[in-house]
Amino acid sequence: MSRAAEAAMAASYKSLKEDFVSNLTGGEIGEINYVTAVAPSAVVLWSVLQSRQSFFKPYTPLAFVVDFLLNVAAILLGTTLYANSPILLNTSLLALAGLVYFLPKQAAPKKAKLPPSKQTKDVEANPLPKKQFLTTYRGTMLVITSIAILAVDFRIFPRRFAKVENWGTSLMDVGVGSFVFSAGVVAARPILKEKLVGKSTPLSTRLYRSIRHSLPLLVLGLIRLYSVKGLDYAEHVTEYGVHWNFFFTLGFLPPFLALFQSAFEYVPSFAGLAILLGGAYQVALEFTSLKAYILIAPRTNLLSQNREGVFSFFGYLAVFLAGQSAGMVVIPRTPRKKLLIQLAAWSGVWILLFAFSTNFRFGLSLSVSRRLANLPYFLWIAAFNSTQILAFCAIETLFFPALYKSSAASPKEEEEVYKASTSRVLEAFNRNGLFIFLIANLMTGAVNLTVPTLHVSDLQAIGILFVHAAVVTALAVGLDVYDISIKV
Template identity: 70%
Template sequence: MSRAAEAAMTASYKSLKEDFVSNLAGGSIAEINYVTAVAPIALILWAALQSRLKFFKPYTPLAFAVDFLLNVGAILLATTLYSHNPLLLNALILAPVAIVYALPIVPPAKKAKLPPSKSASDGERQNPLPKKPFLTIYRGAMMAITSIAILAVDFQIFPRRFAKVETWGTSLMDVGVGSFVFSAGVVAARPLLKEKLAGKTTPLTTRLFRSVRHSAPLLVLGFIRLYTVKGLDYAEHVTEYGVHWNFFFTLGLLPPFVAFFQSAFQVIPSYAALGIILCSAYQITLEFTNLKAFVLTGPREDLLSKNREGIFSFIGYLSIFLVGQSTGMIVIPRSLSKATSGPAQRKRLLLTLGAWSTVWILLFVATSSYSYGLSLSVSRRLANLPYFFWTCAFNSSQITAFCLVETLFFPQVYKSVDAKSENETYELSTPRVFGAFNRNGLAIFLAANILTGLINLTVPTLHMSGVQAMAILFTYASVLTGLAIGLDLCDISIKL
């Protein structure tokens, strides 16, 4: 790049920085928290119905309808009709809980007691990495709100402040993108924990081969999306990821890079610390070099400059993924310590999750506060340090909230003494809708993208009235949920 071009780029960036107030977009973090709180709030009502009345067992058509309305419909309403007053929606959902508790409790079915020897034998065979309802619910809720938002954003009934911001600011969809990566990191901790339990260490070459094999389908989807978007002249924002880059490329390239960082784990035995160090180094580079100016205002001349947003924001997303892995190392194992079990173990888990949530919140305040911090602005486009801390704080808090609801309403989950009862309590305390969304998450996300494209190509979404928009969105959500439930009923898991 010539000195004249570099000077022009720097001047352009300074002008952009001076106009920061006019560039700030999106909604407040408090409002985003109120909207996303609908998932834990709706779960409270679902849990009350299930724990007191066994409403969702058996899973009848009526049970499915209520499950859908509480766990998917409520999210849709919070982001559309009740977007200006999410607290009212939360209060309306929470109000019936008192009525449910006023009704007579349905007594549990009597079970024949197993001989002590058999019970102990079953207990020994308990999975050290069991399925946990609150983790399934967290991932299912994240997938549901993401699938809804990618279509709802095309209608006027979806507030513009919830859509992705151009450069600076916070919005619902901005935190949704980071949450998708964080969630993927949580799940990625499971194979690492299996290796740890087996006392094995996988060679770097083997890890790379496995990661490339896992990445291949996502990269293929990325090229398919690139071809369809360009071929159909579908509306896109170049400043989101660049000219050719898209989110599937980001997801697809994460596993190979994480494979390298597993080697660094031998030196710094904390994925959270690795994530902080990596993103801090990236932020320092943004602040003390021309990288920030290049990403925001540089010319698009070659492949790198044309896709600079996707390429450089990848560093921030990789950092988020590493913290997700760190969280997975905490929440996936049966216990954090061999010395504790049952109620004591669950208490320790809640305290650990609460402590990490507090740490991420404080770090976010330290980097973004104008009065007490570094006065850095959140930028999903850059995936910078404040965005990194915000995403980690949001997801850690969400997981903590879901874990707390499970602990209060379904204590039998962490009190199970054998594998059979553990599986039964998992089914009892997990909404079927969220379980289905979690089971085939990427397949449902792909279906959501396809349906979103078809609807936009056939319907003038921006000109739809509120009633028409809600009818389309509820139909779309019903189709996706029906697809997820159908795959689950047929015991089909599609791995991408």
């Protein structure tokens, strides 16, 4: 075949792929909830196996395989082969969990008691302990994100799950917002530490630290920009713009948040700040020409070329602040019953606000737009993630009620209980989340440059996706086994 013919085929394939990802409409929120429920259902089965049979202790190669199948492969199946019947997959996982639950419980090994003189006395409990349900929440979010960024390039991944063009909801739209929300949850920990010691970091110091944290993300954004343009990789311009990408959004968040932390003195609630920011941005969209500018303006300069990324940043900032608000609730040591009530209340608040913003009869009659990151999108992401955290907290409470129960437990004992009740795979994804996400992106690019993803069969697609998921998981667990943390 001549070079001209090869070039023509490559151009034709690129055009086909661009058409494949354009003019998309999302699915219904209910369907998205059924698909994302696969992760909690799999966690229920994992929890039953561990709490009733101690299946993952010790962590043998067989335990790793089952851990991978439940917390990674099940999510892959839920977004591909079972995409049209997620209820069947959820029911199967829960039915199997019920069967295991009613099997005879394995007796727990007796722990040797230390002599009274060696026992820990008057140990002050860690006020900000590691939470199993938070690790599970962030780990499953990173798993589904790492899978979806490649799966979307195959026909086996339903088009309604891909990012929508202008209006509507989809699985990948909720994934992008959830990544930002979960980052906000984690960002609450340093603020809580400051409160515990009674010190406040000066604005100049916060800005310096935030810029230092942002630089690696901005460098990654530049590398992705160069890779996409240099390799002529198919892209969807209306996602973030001509040059902007998700790493730039993540990179610019820390400096803005350093400034917003000062506003906390006047509005003592991150949720309040998020709602004010989301509301102000929506007012600008509705009562100025901003919405029309973002959607239909010609791309004549640097700002207009990247208008989606620039202006949606305010919506993502509101999402991040909502995540921080959740982190202020879930990270501190709190009695389980009280925590469940707080999480249920906040989930209810976000759901009601979202319903009000979208209701055509009694509300604001607004439509969700990930491209704009408008008020309904921000409220949808806050409602979805708060409910997910509530679900994982309820699962943890049901199957591991002894977690954080004793305030007299030593840090070592609490760490042992945490490890025994937490998936090693999800812990590994959570530990090096951003690095694993970067590797998954690089692998996605490599597959797209070497495989005609739109022309492979469903069986081939599943095989490629399974290998992709296995390699990413093996890398994450390998780093965890060797106690390596890579901060990006």
